[in-house]
Amino acid sequence: MSLEIAREVQFTFDCADPARLSAFWAEALGYQMQPPPPPFESWEQALDAWNVPPERRNDASASVDPKGAGPRLFFQRVPEGKVAKNRVHLDVRAAPGLTGAERMAALESEAGRLVALGATRLHREDPAPPLAAGHIVMADPEGNEFCLD
Template sequence: MARKFQVTFDCADPDRLARFWADALHYRLEEPPDGFATWAAYWADRGLQEEIPDGYDSVVDPDGAGPGIWFQRVPEGKVVKNRVHLDIQVTEGRAVPVEVRRRQVDTEAERLVGLGATLVRAVPGGGIPDYYAVTMLDPEGNEFCLS
């Protein structure tokens, strides 16, 4: 039986990344558990002694199909390339002509730049004639790709 899992991002500002990734993935911000008005109240109840700023720290797939994502505040900044990154498919795949997919990917990349992402480079071909993707960085510098 397959196991459920969540993806965890270490970060400086969980609320900022939760909001970015909710928009990027068409997910929703995860509300605090029943009985808690905020995530800060929930974490304080769990015995976390450090000050937790009010805001969101996780996102979920509204359809329940994809994994949840939790944004864990850590004191150190990101210093090297990610060993794992998200590849986000924004097209219908190779059934659609590459020129159409290129426009779809570029349009989505522009939208994400407007949300705080950075476009790193386009990755045309890569040895595959009908392939197109772009590499991007989220607002804290975590790499991800659109195809």
């Protein structure tokens, strides 16, 4: 039996600072911070109306694809820090269709942009044809690994 509909997915990040991480990923991916629900014009208005105390206002945040094509990224505050390598990671497709030196130059450029936003460059894997096209391993501001591919 096959499922005839594709399911929507959301990627959820456990983190210490949801607003900061959500803003980082919005910039990294060309996403935007999720707007507040109607009739609110800002999240502050919504949180005020819902009587959310100041110390709980950064418990969660989300980034969304402005075109509605990509998955929603949800960030939730958790008390514990990251302690091990991710079992699942994102590959940010920064050089689709490019090969060789042109590909690696595009990845290096994007790595520089993301470092300026708070990412950390971990290491570069140079192309090893025919199986590997080369990529750069990065970490977001809270240490979650991802690849520039």
